Amino acid sequence: MSLSYILIEKKNRPHISYDIEEGSAKHKFFLPITAVILFKGLTNEIKKRNNLDFLDYKRQSIIDKFQKKAVKDGYIIEFNSSMSKEPSLVIDNTTNFEMIVPTFYESEFYLYGEIYQEGGKNPNLHISTKKYGNLTVSATKEQIMDGEKKTYKPYGIKVRGKRSFEDDSLTDLELIEFIQYKPVFNKSLLDKVIEKASVNLSKITNVDAWLDDIKAEGI
Known part of the structure; x- marks a missing residue:
């Protein structure tokens, strides 16, 4: 065929x-x-x-x-x-099919990376992410000034904005809140979690397929 x-x-x-x-x-x-x-x-x-x-x-x-x-x-x-x-x-050159789907959708996203700049006349922050590179996020003076200085520190941030259907790029981002995290490896904790989960994991016949089903969209 x-x-x-x-x-x-x-x-x-x-x-x-x-x-x-x-x-x-x-x-x-x-x-x-x-x-x-x-x-x-x-x-x-x-x-x-x-x-x-x-x-x-x-x-x-x-x-x-x-x-x-x-x-x-x-x-x-x-x-x-x-x-x-x-x-x-x-x-052919007379065809005129119109694309009617939206080019982007609005939602809330979690971004993780290093904040390398914050402040400015129009308050915003700049964060370097692994997947999307450098992103600019608008914020208020109160959000930026609250707590310790965040520049050159790893942070997670919750934002709202637009995501393109065509290339997954993010635009018009606005800060909702900071989520500080410390990517420190804790072997003892990991071993306990693995031991606890092993009982149910051993019942899964196709682990790869199971993981694909539960994966969350990471940014």
């Missing part, structure tokens, strides 16, 4: 073979029948609705990139599968 394009996560993408023909390029994916059915169903639904509003952000973004490429370079992009001779979706 083969098809020409499918919307799947990077880590699950199959090997690609290229079949070059006169005036066109075919990108073939060889996949299980279930993936082909999913692909055909998604592209047929896009064609039927003539919009992307039922897709999640990532899939809308992929279709939008094809659409922009077709408009920019005058391409005609056909999505086919071996289940049908007719393309299930065609994108």
Whole structure:
């Protein structure tokens, strides 16, 4: 079973073979029948609705990139599968699918790292995080002046702000509270926790899958 394009996560993408023909390029994916059915169903639904509003952000973004490429370079992009001779979706320079999902969402986040600057005319603090690099967080004078000086010390902070669907970047951050933590290794405490948890952990048949299910989103 083969098809020409499918919307799947990077880590699950199959090997690609290229079949070059006169005036066109075919990108073939060889996949299980279930993936082909999913692909055909998604592209047929896009064609039927003539919009992307039922897709999640990532899939809308992929279709939008094809659409922009077709408009920019005058391409005609056909999505086919071996289940049908007719393309299930065609994108060309007249296609106008609108992305209607929001580009960001507002929420509260926990950030951990070293505060390397605080204060300023418009009060704020700067924190260096492992995942997101240097971030600026607005704060009040009272929040910054309360307690000991925090510059060049490891801190956790609870903030509210916006997170991008496209690249996970954080913007418009406002400080809610400081959470001081001391990353000190305590072997005795760790051994006690492991011993206490071992009874139930030994009953888990697939530890990796279990851990994936309970993982919290870290920043």
